[in-house]
Amino acid sequence: MVNPTHKKHIVGAHYGLADWLAQRLTAVVMIVYTLFAFGILLWHGGLDHAAWQALFANQFFRVATFLFMVALLYHAWVGMRNITMDYVKPLAIRLPLQGAIIAALVAYAGWTIAILWGAR
């Protein structure tokens, strides 16, 4: 027999605080990168094609850009998950949709690496 006084109320998955914090940390990373990239653009007074290619040949800029993209993709996951949780109620639609979003984000991460370190 189940003792009714021991009834468990399972509320949420307790990832709320971690995601709240991650959303803010990734936001700070992206703000810093945006100012940094805009600063480079201003410093050079606009970039021609050769300077643009040289910028992306710089290893530090590549790593900084990769960091920005990882922050962006994780940030996008938290945001899109929230949107699907708010508006897509049927589980049979929401879970495949979230799976597709994750697949797209992982594919974008691969694409980012190919752009930054792949052969041109």
Added chain:
Amino acid sequence: MAATQRPAARPRPVYLDLLAIRKPIPAIVSILHRASGALLFLVGIPALLWGVQASLAAPESYASFRAFVGHPLAKLVALALVWAYLHHLLAGFRHLTQDLHVGLDLGPARRSAAVVFAAALLITLIVAIRLW
């Protein structure tokens, strides 16, 4: 049995017509924060990756990339994404300041929302003037 019975609840009016409810400026900025975020995921990220990849290509294919993004329709899409990025960034920065308990009162919260709304549009306008 009747001891705990309450009077039947009267049906309450439910009024959630979002288009009819008058929304204060922080509500508008908040909705646009979400809408711009969705737009950045759906269009912005693939467009950014494609654009950077194409712009880094050899001079010949770079020329065709320039021709493509020079099209007025492409410029319009780029401009929409620029606005989405700016609005999302500024509205997010406003959230970060509020997390630090800055500008939480009604007056400052309304003013900062108006500043976010206007600044994103203004910078987008400057970008538009530079694009055309």
